[in-house]
Amino acid sequence: EADIYQTPRYLVIGTGKKITLECSQTMGHDKMYWYQQDPGMELHLIHYSYGVNSTEKGDLSSESTVSRIRTEHFPLTLESARPSHTSQYLCASSIWTDFYNEQFFGPGTRLTVL
């Protein structure tokens, strides 16, 4: 399995709390991604980064924010969690291979907001 880690794996939290989902990779990949996955649904890209100090919003609008201060670290933050944020969040990183970026996925964080 790829060397990409997410913590926590599971999080149950009350409405209004600030949370940060951690994602780290040890492969030196320059590109990193956050996907949101609802049960029985496809993954939707919510944030991506080309490298340090580079972040962009993805296709699915999200109230979360991200930062990329170090190559290996790409945390996602929700300032005030709401039940609508309940979902699984998958982090990925990629390396350039043959004109595409093969993406490696972390194990995911399953977030439940009560």
Added chain:
Amino acid sequence: AQTVTQSQPEMSVQEAETVTLSCTYDTSENNYYLFWYKQPPSRQMILVIRQEAYKQQNATENRFSVNFQKAAKSFSLKISDSQLGDTAMYFCAFMKHAAYGGATNKLIFGTGTLLAVQP
């Protein structure tokens, strides 16, 4: 915009038998990549197989092979000699071809097919 459709939410197969998962996609691009990803229960998503649109030959990886029909925009996955460890959610995904430093190489996913391999 690209879309990926997986019309089989769930499938079941007996151990050692063969199963085919369907995927169709829509795009106006001529050069792109297609992928099948496997997401086992509570485990990381991993790449199973990829196909480059400009290659006519169907990709194969051990027991996994694809039937790529570019004109029909169809990309099915065949799993031969199914094993219990194949039980997982399988996602079909699309990515545009891009020169280095170009587009984000975003993956567009289908809704997935939950495959259960029965003993």
